[in-house]
Each structure stands twice: as structure tokens, then as C-alpha cells.
Amino acid sequence: xxxxxxxxxxxxxxxKEGTYDVLAGGTDIMLKNRxxxxxxxxxxxxxxxIFNLDELRYIATHDEHIAxxxxxxxxxxxxxxxxxxxxxxxxxxxxxxxxxxxxTLAGNIGNASPSADGxxxxxxxxxxxxLASADGEREVPIEDVIxxxxxxxxxxxxxxxxxxxxxxxxxxxxxxKVGARKADAISKTSLAGAARLHDNVVEELRIAxxxxxxxxxxxxSIEASFKGLTLEDLKARVDEVAAAYDSxxxxxxxxxxxxxxxxxxSFNLIEAFIRxx
Amino acid sequence: MAEVTFTLNGEEVTVDKPLNMRFLDVLRTTLDLTGxxxxxxxxxxxxxxxxxDGRIVDTCxxxxxxxxxxxxxxxxxxxxxxxxxxxxxxxxxxxxxxxGICIPGMIIAAESLxxxxxxxxxxxxxxxxxxxxxxxxxxNMIIAAIRRAxxxxxGLW
Ligand SMILES: Cc1cc2nc3c(=O)[nH]c(=O)nc-3n(C[C@H](O)[C@H](O)[C@H](O)COP(=O)(O)OP(=O)(O)OC[C@H]3O[C@@H](n4cnc5c(N)ncnc54)[C@H](O)[C@@H]3O)c2cc1C
Ligand code: FES
Ligand code: FES
Numbered sequence: 001x002x003x004x005x006x007x008x009x010x011x012x013x014x015x016k017e018g019t020y021d022v023l024a025g026g027t028d029i030m031l032k033n034r035x036x037x038x039x040x041x042x043x044x045x046x047x048x049x050i051f052n053l054d055e056l057r058y059i060a061t062h063d064e065h066i067a068x069x070x071x072x073x074x075x076x077x078x079x080x081x082x083x084x085x086x087x088x089x090x091x092x093x094x095x096x097x098x099x100x101x102x103x104t105l106a107g108n109i110g111n112a113s114p115s116a117d118g119x120x121x122x123x124x125x126x127x128x129x130x131l132a133s134a135d136g137e138r139e140v141p142i143e144d145v146i147x148x149x150x151x152x153x154x155x156x157x158x159x160x161x162x163x164x165x166x167x168x169x170x171x172x173x174x175x176x177k178v179g180a181r182k183a184d185a186i187s188k189t190s191l192a193g194a195a196r197l198h199d200n201v202v203e204e205l206r207i208a209x210x211x212x213x214x215x216x217x218x219x220x221s222i223e224a225s226f227k228g229l230t231l232e233d234l235k236a237r238v239d240e241v242a243a244a245y246d247s248x249x250x251x252x253x254x255x256x257x258x259x260x261x262x263x264x265x266s267f268n269l270i271e272a273f274i275r276x277x
Numbered sequence: 278m279a280e281v282t283f284t285l286n287g288e289e290v291t292v293d294k295p296l297n298m299r300f301l302d303v304l305r306t307t308l309d310l311t312g313x314x315x316x317x318x319x320x321x322x323x324x325x326x327x328x329x330d331g332r333i334v335d336t337c338x339x340x341x342x343x344x345x346x347x348x349x350x351x352x353x354x355x356x357x358x359x360x361x362x363x364x365x366x367x368x369x370x371x372x373x374x375x376x377g378i379c380i381p382g383m384i385i386a387a388e389s390l391x392x393x394x395x396x397x398x399x400x401x402x403x404x405x406x407x408x409x410x411x412x413x414x415x416x417n418m419i420i421a422a423i424r425r426a427x428x429x430x431x432g433l434w
Contacts, residue, residue: 002279002296004342023340030299030338031319038302040295041340047297049342075332096408097389099320101332102339 002047008055008132008161011048015157016134020048022159024071025103027095028111048159051102056161059083065128068163070106074118077105084125084165086173086192090117093177106160109145112152115211117177117190119146123216124192124208125165132161139164148214170194170204174273177210178265189251189262191269195277202229207241207273212251212266219248231277238274242267283344286354296342301325303341304351312352312381316410323382323409327351333389335408352381355388363430364388364422371422375413382409387423395434396427 003020005011014020021043023029035042050056056069061082068077074091077083078100094100094117108118109129122142129145131138131154146152154160174193190210196203205226209217222244226234234241251262282291285308292307304310304327313336316324320338327336328350355361364384367373374380383406390397390405397405402420411419427434 002342004279004296004345023342026340026343027320027338030340034319037299037315037318038306040297041299043297047340047342049296049340049345051343052345052347092404095320096323097386097405098323098326098333098335098408099338101329101334102343 002049004049005053008053009134011050011053011159012132012134012157014048015159019045019156021045022048022050022110024050024107024110025073025099026051026107027099027103028107050159063167065164065166068105068165070160070162071104074100074103074105084121084173086124086170086175086194087118087121087165089173089175090121090177090192093117093175105163109142109160109163110152110154112146112148112150114149114213114215115188115190116216117210120190120192120208120210120216121175122163122165123218124194124206125168128164128166129160130162130164131155131158133158137161143215143218146215169196171197172277174276176269176272178269189265189269191266191273193273197231197277200231202227202231202234205234207245207270209245209249209266209269212249212262217245217248219245235274235277238271241274242270245270279342281341281345283346284348286350292341294341296340298341299337300327300339300341300344301336304336310351310353314378314381316378316382321408321410322379323386324379326382326385326409328355328385328389331389331392333385333408352384355384360388360391360430360433363433364426367422367426367429368419371418371425373414373418373422379409379411379413383411383419387426390423391427391430391434395431397423399424 003014033041033043053071056071058069059080060067066082105118108116127142128139172195177190178188192208194206205223249263249266251259253259279296280291280293304313314324316322318337320335325335325337326333330348386409402423
């Protein structure tokens with residue numbers, strides 16, 4: 001049966017004993033299962049409604065990381081001073097205020113879309129996801145949670161409890177989403193970048209690209225190969241940076257865009273990120 | 278079926294409906310409150326907006342389960358407030374209403390904005406309306422109306 005759990009433990013008990021789909025903000029799953037007006041939404045499974053699970057509605061600042069509870073809305077993240085600015089910039093590009101008041105990052109992960117805007121920044125920030133079940137918790141890097149479009153490694157008896165963002169400072173961050181009308185645009189291509197410079201030397205370079213492969217693209221070996229360059233050298237080699245991603249940028253043709261356009265846009269975004277450093 | 282209790286326009290109500298009903302249908306059909314409209318039915322137009330704990334949400338993608346224990350204000354409840362009078366007056370003066378179907382949602386969006394930011398810039402107004410579509414006015418009059426309401430209703434928000 002459908003449930004509205006009043007505590008996390010109660011929710012985890014249901015997940016242990018039955019088969020449920022979790023509904024947080026519902027902004028994805030309501031539409032994926034859309035039926036007829038005035039009739040109940042024809043969900044495929046029993047539903048676990050966690051929107052009112054206030055226990056998971058929090059943002060907590062720790063020494064090493066920021067912890068975001070799974071039911072925290074995008075709007076609350078925008079209001080919180082310790083949520084990284086790069087995440088806020090991506091959230092501001094997600095739909096309009098009405099959606100941001102209910103939708104969650106956990107739902108963005110559960111949706112497992114390669115064009116998800118929140119998830120893109122989670123890749124960039126090396127986010128770790130706390131998956132809870134009645135038998136305990138495990139902490140998993142975001143790239144091990146999402147494995148393909150609509151595919152993830154969250155077990156049926158588990159749910160996302162928390163998202164952890166390591167606290168890092170960058171000299172420069174970049175977020176750009178290319179889409180159509182803002183309030184309903186799913187990214188055609190998007191890029192989040194971050195760099196840490198010291199005495200004009202690139203100490204760290206991070207690039208995450210959305211909607212160009214089956215998952216968000218992030219390649220630490222490419223990033224490492226440009227470490228240690230001076231800023232001028234890096235900028236002079238901007239074409240090389242873009243070329244390094246060539247084989248990873250394998251976009252699909254769909255109703256939103258075509259592959260050639262997406263590839264060109266991704267190269268342009270990589271260039272734009274490097275040039276503005 | 279399940280009983281869900283919440284506050285609706287200041288009064289506690291309980292409805293006995295499946296948890297997976299769209300809240301929009303519960304409002305319009307079960308509770309006979311037809312101020313929230315179905316435009317797109319997919320979270321893009323804002324015609325179905327209400328206030329949930331004072332903040333705008335789209336009810337076409339909100340299941341009944343999500344309102345349990347929450348405070349809901351629809352345009353029918355909001356129209357009894359002084360703030361509504363100011364907004365209505367401003368919309369009339371700026372000629373911001375044509376066919377009217379988007380307007381309940383626009384008023385809800387304006388209240389959600391002004392209660393957080395009583396003196397919004399034009400940019401903030403545009404952002405606040407970014408999830409609301411109007412196919413008649415071209416938006417500029419609506420933006421002017423909200424700017425006017427913020428001024429004429431100073432101190433109310
Ligand atoms: C008009 C419109 C515009 C949109 N624009 C954007 C956009 O610009 N960018 C973008 O990235 N997305 C966009 N979306 C998609 C969606 O709003 C986001 O992905 C949002 O973050 C989903 O969050 P939710 O809480 O509503 O998810 P839900 O619909 O509640 O859940 C989505 C999925 O995640 C699972 N899930 C949710 N919570 C948990 C949990 N705690 N543990 C395990 N699984 C869980 C659910 O079972 C479901 O499979 C848009 C949607 C609409 C309707
Ligand atoms: S009808 Fe709900 S947003 Fe359009
Ligand atoms: S007045 Fe007609 S849609 Fe806005």
C-alpha cells in the first residue's frame with residue numbers, strides 16, 4: 001500500500017518489507033507516470049511519499065563537508081549561506097520558483113538523467129551520497145550511484161538520506177547551461193568548471209559536462225594532465241583541452257537537439273570556461 | 278483511499294481520496310475550488326499554482342499525499358486579504374488582465390515573491406514569474422502591476 005512515513009526508520013522499514021518507489025518533490029515521477037486528469041496517477045509501484053519527512057529536511061555545515069538532507073528543496077539551498085555558489089548557480093537555472101519550492105537534489109539523482117543540472121555540479125564537487133536502509137548506511141561517490149540514463153545503483157531497500165559536499169575553495173567556478181526557455185528547458189548541453197590557481201599556476205582543474213554521454217562526463221586523468229601549467233600556458237592550449245574530451249563527447253540526437261550541435265557547443269563551453277579563468 | 282488532513286484557506290480539512298490524486302484535481306473536483314486552473318498539466322505554466330506554507334507550488338504535479346499537515350492557500354482564500362486588494366487594484370490599473378486564465382497563478386506568484394522580497398527589482402519580478410505563462414498580455418503589464426503593488430502596498434508585505 002501507499003505510505004506517508006513519519007520517520008526515516010519507518011520509511012526504511014517499509015522499503016525492507018515491500019517494494020516502493022520514493023516520491024520526494026514528485027516533479028519528475030508524477031509526470032513520468034502521468035495518466036488522465038481527475039484519476040489517480042497510475043504509478044507502477046506502491047509509493048513511499050517522503051515530501052513531509054521533515055527529519056530529512058536540513059542543511060548542516062561540518063568541518064569537512066556540507067550535508068544536505070534528501071528532502072531539502074532547491075529553494076532552501078538557495079537561501080543557505082554555506083551551500084556552494086556553483087550549486088546555487090545551477091539551481092537558479094532549474095525551472096521556476098514553484099518547482100524549486102518542492103523539487104530536491106535527491107530526486108535529481110534518482111532521475112539519473114545525463115542532462116540533470118543539479119547532478120552535474122555534484123560530479124564537479126565530488127559529492128558523496130549517503131544511501132540508507134534498515135540494515136545500515138553506505139557512502140558512495142556520485143559517479144558510482146548513477147550508471148546510465150535512468151539507471152542507478154540504489155538498491156530497492158535503500159533510499160538517499162543525505163548528500164555530502166566536500167568543502168573546497170576554488171579561485172574560479174563556471175556554470176553554463178544551453179537550453180531553450182529557462183523555466184522548462186532541459187539542458188541540451190551544460191558545463192560546470194572549477195579551478196584553483198596559486199601564484200598563477202593551475203593547481204586544480206575540474207570539468208563536468210552534461211547531456212553529451214550516458215552519464216555526466218568527468219575525467220580526472222584529463223584534468224590532471226593540465227595541472228601545473230601557468231594560466232597563460234593553459235589558455236594557449238585551450239584547443240588541446242577541448243580535444244582531450246573529444247572521445248568522451250558522444251551526444252545523442254533527440255527531440256531537443258542533434259549530436260553535431262551538441263558537440264560543437266561542448267567544445268565552445270570548454271573554451272569559454274578556460275578563457276574566463 | 279486515505280484520509281489526508283491539511284489547512285485550507287485557514288481551516289482544517291480532511292479529504293478521503295487516493296494519495297496519488299493530483300492535488301489540482303482534489304481542489305477542483307472534490308473541494309469545488311476552481312480558481313487554480315489546468316493549463317499545461319506538466320509544471321510549466323503556473324495556472325494551477327497555490328501557496329504551500331506561503332510559497333508558490335504547482336498543483337498539477339503535486340500529489341495529495343504531499344499536502345498532509347501543510348498550510349494551503351488558494352486564490353479563493355487569498356482574495357479575502359488586504360494584500361489581494363492591493364494586487365487586484367494594481368493589475369486593473371496597469372491593464373494586466375486580458376482573458377484572465379493565467380491570473381490566479383500570477384497573483385499567487387506575486388504574493389510568494391512579495392512575502393519574501395517586499396521591494397523587488399524588475400529582474401526579481403521576472404524571475405518570480407518565470408514559471409508562469411501568459412499568452413495574452415506580453416508580461417510587461419503584469420510586471421508593472423507587481424511593481425505598482427509593491428509600492429502602493431508598502432508595509433503590507
Ligand atoms: C517544468 C519542469 C522543469 C524542469 N527543469 C529541470 C531543469 O532545468 N534541470 C533539471 O535538472 N531538472 C529539471 N526538471 C526535472 C526535475 O524537476 C528535477 O530532476 C528534480 O530535481 C526532481 O526532484 P523531485 O524531488 O521532484 O523528484 P521526484 O519526482 O520526487 O523523484 C525523482 C526520482 O528520484 C527518486 N527519488 C526521489 N527521492 C529519492 C530518495 N530520497 N531516495 C531514492 N530515490 C529518490 C524517485 O523515486 C524518482 O525515481 C524539471 C521538471 C519539470 C516538471
Ligand atoms: S497546469 Fe500546472 S503548471 Fe501548468
Ligand atoms: S491574460 Fe490571458 S493568459 Fe494571461
